[in-house]
Amino acid sequence: MPQPRLSFLSMSYYDDLFTVLRFASISTDPAHRGDVRANANWLVNKLRSLNLSVELHETPGHPIVIARNQHIAERRTVMIYGHYDVQPVDEPELKPGEERDPNKHWMTRPFEPTVDANGILFARGSTDNKGQHMAHLRGIEETLAAHGELPVNLIFLLEGEEEIGSPNLKPFLEAHRDELKCDLVAISDTGMVAPGVGTFTYGLRGIACLEARLQGPERDLHSGIFGGAVMNPNTAIARLAATLHHADGKVAIEGFYDDVKDLEPWEREAWKGLGDGDAETLQLTGSTTLWGEPGWSSIEQRWGRPTAEINGIGGGWQGAGSKTVIPREAMMKLSFRLVPDMQPDKILQLAAAHLKKHCPLGVKLDIELGHTGMAYVMDPHSPFGLAAQRALKTAFGDAHPIALIREGGSIPIVQAFKDVLGVETLLLGLALPDCQAHAPNENFPLANYEAGVKLNQALLRELS
Amino acid sequence: MPQPRLSFLSMSYYDDLFTVLRFASISTDPAHRGDVRANANWLVNKLRSLNLSVELHETPGHPIVIARNQHIAERRTVMIYGHYDVQPVDEPELKPGEERDPNKHWMTRPFEPTVDANGILFARGSTDNKGQHMAHLRGIEETLAAHGELPVNLIFLLEGEEEIGSPNLKPFLEAHRDELKCDLVAISDTGMVAPGVGTFTYGLRGIACLEARLQGPERDLHSGIFGGAVMNPNTAIARLAATLHHADGKVAIEGFYDDVKDLEPWEREAWKGLGDGDAETLQLTGSTTLWGEPGWSSIEQRWGRPTAEINGIGGGWQGAGSKTVIPREAMMKLSFRLVPDMQPDKILQLAAAHLKKHCPLGVKLDIELGHTGMAYVMDPHSPFGLAAQRALKTAFGDAHPIALIREGGSIPIVQAFKDVLGVETLLLGLALPDCQAHAPNENFPLANYEAGVKLNQALLRELS
16 A cells, blocks of 8 residues: 555544445445445444444344434534445456556555555545545544533434435434434535535435336347347337437436526526636546537536436447347436426436337337435525535635535435425535546545544534 | 157267267357367367368467368368357346246256257257257268268368357468368258258358447546536447437448349248248247338348347446446447348448447547458259258158248358358258247257258268
8 A cells, every 4th residue: 555645644543434445335236235234333333432322223225323422402413414335346347458447447446445645545435425424423533532522412324325315214314303303414425626625515416217128029139030120129228218318418308397497697607616617527527528408517517407317228248259149128227317496206207208208119118216316405605504614614724715516416315304304404525526436446535534524523613 | 957858869869969068169258268179179089089080270269170081082072061169148147036037048057958858959059050060970970880981072160260250260261272172061050941841041141240339538427426518428329329220120321222132033932931921020039019121021131131230238337226327438239231242341331431420429439340241142043052952851851842041140151162162052051940049048959950960961962
């Protein structure tokens, strides 16, 4: 492991973070169920060692861990939320003689945290979300070590199913509504616009997922013997997928934009000053050309406009060499990103109707609806919003004004906190734009971990 | 293993066939290189045991095995060709609780030959091509056992690269043109129109393959953070693939049909009487609806018209659950089936030009050209054609007239035999329409093996 430059801090400052990064807590993959559980158990033991009151709650999926300090009636109650599950780590197999490419392959072992000479920590989950919630945990630990108590009533809630849409969290909140009563929620699971720029996220896109499968012939066919006479499911899935967008980038599903609330003029104005706009999107993605809904900048497309994306498409032979087959089936996985006031279930119904209407002849369409989450927008100028911005100033200093942004990702449970507990959520992200969440070489600067530790302490003070 | 009903024959009659079916000689997969080699070595030893003169010829890929009897100047020289390599055996992973489905899963182990109560042999390669060339080998063995010699000069050529387009066979023929001089070639690697109906195939479609890869962003992106602003390679591959056909099923590549020689009226008339036509294609494929070039029956579409098929398409997350990713790349594998007088290289150029012209913005297109083979048609009423039909009568009896057909598959080396050795090829297939070549549960009736053994002996007599 390269030696990090750790300023005044000793390695032990990071020990717990490195420990949790070694758990391959991939929630979507049944083969990693035990790793998810081991991560949860570790959190229970760690939080108990801080003399917090800790519960591990079973769910039909992965467990929820909750830690509390002693609750005092007159104090404000703050819930801090994080998730200890991570995305899968798939990468293409190396062809004979091919070298690893950092754009598509992991250059370090994804579950062996590795720090480079610039103090950047590489590991799956380093930014999404272990690095961020472990900074809060460390902040709590430091406050308790210094003062023996916290300035607020704390509910520290860590779930293991965020990457699969938190199917069991909302029912859990509903079942434990009274014990989870709080004044607000704080989450660090979002991004900063640039290094050192404290960033307050007041909006998120929602999400709605579905999978479409097409079955053509009853079995795989030889494409020489039968080719030309039957619909090939690969052709059908392509023809169907191609109907999702107009040529100009606009989503072609009928009614898709009906409930979209356009961005406010002040938002469009404020976002113009952030970063390098379209050039930054090109630089961050490495794409050669932008492509999206016409009439909006790429920042607006990413934060304030809805999308239809094909996360996966597949059918037939994708391995080495050729196989002259007409496969029996082909599939695609879609996710839609939503903005206020779109309703996820309505969007899934519109999408399903679109797919049925445009499904080619000669294949049978099966649609499986997936997880959903509402878009979320809060007022950044509310008292809690202003407190959050002061805490960000303390953590990141005065060199830059705090950026007020929305984000394109989805944290469906933010809507659940609002619906079930009736509270707003402060999104105080610590991730940088190139942290590669969900991609190979996910990373997190140790400096951001340090800032997160400070942020936690300032935030609890500001909210007390 | 279920007990077969073997009429008068003992199991030892099949021992050699079962032995070669146990070699997982998958030529396209580098991991199976050793199995391909082991199959070749077994053939060398077996053929030597018959007192034939045997050579194993190395190539840049898999070896070619050649066996000859003693050549006598005044006799006719017949080459019998077969291939000992097989297709891959991929099948979808079983989901938890899912039962194996014979339409997509192997119900027996693909490299453990298994015979059911109806005398049907199941194994990868049983029909394509081990069952067929091993019947010839057995026929040769029986003739030698009975008469001590064969009625013709024999060149028995077995290659290990047919399933990857025989890249090294044509150069081999060219390098050994003189030693391989013969009067004609006979191949059993085609189909019969129905059980018991001797079938003479006088035409084959050609083939031309290519793979297209699209790269969008430099790395996988989070579809929440970046979705809506860049071209998703999955969307791009779908949009590009969807341009390959018009809505009515006709191939949309400009110039694709320019060199197509239409079917002769006598062929269209003769094929009308074979099988159940469109109903049979529906039954064999299990498709619900036919889809193809308008104006032609499904038999004509399969045997006498060109196609563009997507053998594989893929990009992004195709595993369990969801992954909200915009992948850096997506791909498709195409194969075109060709008829006289289409030129494979010209078709690949036209296809590449089409893909370039229709490639969406925001992705980089890479095209890798694959293997090609010309279509082939011979005169079934020539003297060799008539001799072949007499041999088929001997093997299959007089209950049905011999069917004169073309086939949709491709045997590119038939064209190579014509080009390099200047000879015609007799295609005397032993496969039934439901033998599942290239698919799970590939099978071959033991009765067809028996017929093949007789066919070999009758054919060498008829040609002597």
